Structure formats: structure tokens, C-alpha cells
Amino acid sequence: MTDSIAQQQMLYVRDEMSDAEIAEQADLYGPLTDSVRELIELALLTEVDGPEVRAAQEHLESAKQILRTRVNPGPYGVRWGASGQKRAWGNAAAGLRNAIAPPLVFNFDADGRAWTDFHLGSAYEGPAGLTHGGIAALVLDQALGSAAEAGGAPGMTGTLNLRYLRPTPLGALHAEARIDRVEGIKTIVTGQLSGPDGVCVEAEGIFILPRWARGGDSAKVSDPV
Numbered sequence: 001m002t003d004s005i006a007q008q009q010m011l012y013v014r015d016e017m018s019d020a021e022i023a024e025q026a027d028l029y030g031p032l033t034d035s036v037r038e039l040i041e042l043a044l045l046t047e048v049d050g051p052e053v054r055a056a057q058e059h060l061e062s063a064k065q066i067l068r069t070r071v072n073p074g075p076y077g078v079r080w081g082a083s084g085q086k087r088a089w090g091n092a093a094a095g096l097r098n099a100i101a102p103p104l105v106f107n108f109d110a111d112g113r114a115w116t117d118f119h120l121g122s123a124y125e126g127p128a129g130l131t132h133g134g135i136a137a138l139v140l141d142q143a144l145g146s147a148a149e150a151g152g153a154p155g156m157t158g159t160l161n162l163r164y165l166r167p168t169p170l171g172a173l174h175a176e177a178r179i180d181r182v183e184g185i186k187t188i189v190t191g192q193l194s195g196p197d198g199v200c201v202e203a204e205g206i207f208i209l210p211r212w213a214r215g216g217d218s219a220k221v222s223d224p225v
């Protein structure tokens with residue numbers, strides 16, 4: 001096993017937190033993440049004058065100073081509580097504690113389907129007034145990976161093919177994905193990202209359970225994402 005894989009495996013942690021403690025943490029940190037996400041949008045769009053910008057920045061410096069007094073060296077990793085509840089709270093596409101992540105909350109069913117209705121604001125712009133193509137890819141990667149996991153056949157993204165059919169607006173969007181088939185350690189998943197006028201991006205992905213997560217000493221980590 002290479003050092004980098006060993007280091008990565010150490011970021012999968014069972015910390016035995018109870019569901020109540022997890023809910024408490026979600027109630028504490030979720031609103032902080034939402035605030036920072038809103039702040040990103042305000043930093044982008046505010047038109048207040050220089051003194052107000054500088055005053056706001058001073059407040060932010062104070063807030064950062066408070067938060068900095070005790071910090072996990074990071075990355076956050078993936079954690080499981082006592083009941084098996086998973087927290088991928090650092091995930092860049094859907095992490096509850098990651099303000100860079102679009103505000104995605106997924107629904108799942110055990111047949112291998114995942115879907116989410118969400119709203120993308122100005123921070124996710126690519127072409128003027130439209131969603132950045134890389135953000136569409138991020139959302140679909142997560143949707144397809146979540147469907148694979150929900151269906152009990154998780155894996156890392158091996159291949160992701162996207163077809164951009166029409167520009168994706170900002171605003172209200174819907175992403176969904178379902179397992180097409182499972183071929184041993186490979187899960188083939190299809191999905192789409194839609195706006196009010198219909199499907200904007202189609203996706204097909206191959207999700208692969210990596211070698212290190214197949215049996216042996218890595219049997220502890222059956223969910224690599």
C-alpha cells in the first residue's frame with residue numbers, strides 16, 4: 001500500500017458519536033456554513049461604499065480570530081457515528097460544513113437512486129447568468145456517486161461522461177441519478193441535471209470500488225467516498 005493511500009485511509013474515522021450529538025453538531029455548524037455561503041454571495045454582489053466594505057472586513061477578521069482558536073488541521077475526512085451515520089461534512093459537492101459546496105441535500109432510495117432539488121446563486125456562474133459547466137459536473141458526479149452508494153455499490157469516480165445539451169440556468173435546478181447496472185466492482189450510473197426548461201446536462205459514470213477497499217486489511221473501509 002502506498003503512503004498516500006495509507007494517509008487517505010486514516011481520514012475514514014469511526015468516532016462513535018451518538019445520533020443526538022451528530023444532530024447537535026449539525027444544528028451548530030449547518031447555520032455557520034449557510035452564513036458563510038451567503039457571505040460569499042454578498043462579497044460578490046455588494047455595492048456598498050469603501051468604508052462599509054472595510055468595516056465589514058474588520059468584522060470578518062474578528063470572526064476568523066474566534067474560529068481560529070481551535071482548528072482541526074484538516075482535511076475533514078469521512079466519519080461515522082455509533083449508529084453508522086455517515087458524515088462527509090467536508091465534501092466539496094455536498095458537505096454540511098463546506099460553504100464552497102452548493103447547497104445540495106440528497107434524497108435516496110435503496111434501489112440505487114438519488115435526487116436533489118436545489119438553488120444555485122450567482123457564486124456558481126460560468127457564462128453570464130448561467131451555471132458554470134464545472135459546477136454542473138460537480139453536482140452530477142456527486143449525484144451519480146450517491147446513487148451508487150445508495151444502491152449498495154459505492155465506488156470512486158473512474159469515468160464521468162457529460163453531454164451538455166442546453167445552457168444550465170442559475171436558480172432552481174434538479175439533479176437525479178440511478179444505477180444502470182453493476183458489473184462486479186464497477187457500478188454504471190446515469191443521471192441528468194435539469195432546469196425549468198428541461199434537461200440541461202446528461203451524465204454517465206463508472207464508479208469503481210478501488211483495489212485498497214476490496215477485502216484484506218481494507219475491508220474496514222467498504223465505502224471509499
Ligand SMILES: CCCCCCCC(=O)SCCNC(=O)CCNC(=O)[C@H](O)C(C)(C)COP(=O)(O)OP(=O)(O)OC[C@H]1O[C@@H](n2cnc3c(N)ncnc32)[C@H](O)[C@@H]1OP(=O)(O)O
Pocket residue numbers: 141142143144145146149155156157158159186206208209210211212225
Ligand atoms: C456519496 C459520495 C459520492 C461521491 C461522488 C464523488 C466521488 C469522487 O469524487 S471520487 C474522486 C475522483 N476519482 C478518483 O480520484 C479516482 C482515481 N482513480 C483511482 O483511484 C483508480 O484508478 C480506480 C479506483 C478508479 C481504479 O483503480 P483500481 O481499483 O486499481 O482498478 P483496477 O483493479 O486496475 O481495475 C478494476 C477494473 O476497473 C476498470 N477501470 C480501471 N480504471 C478505470 C477508469 N478510470 N474508468 C473505467 N474503468 C476503469 C479496469 O479496466 C478493470 O476492469 P475489469 O475488471 O473489467 O478488467
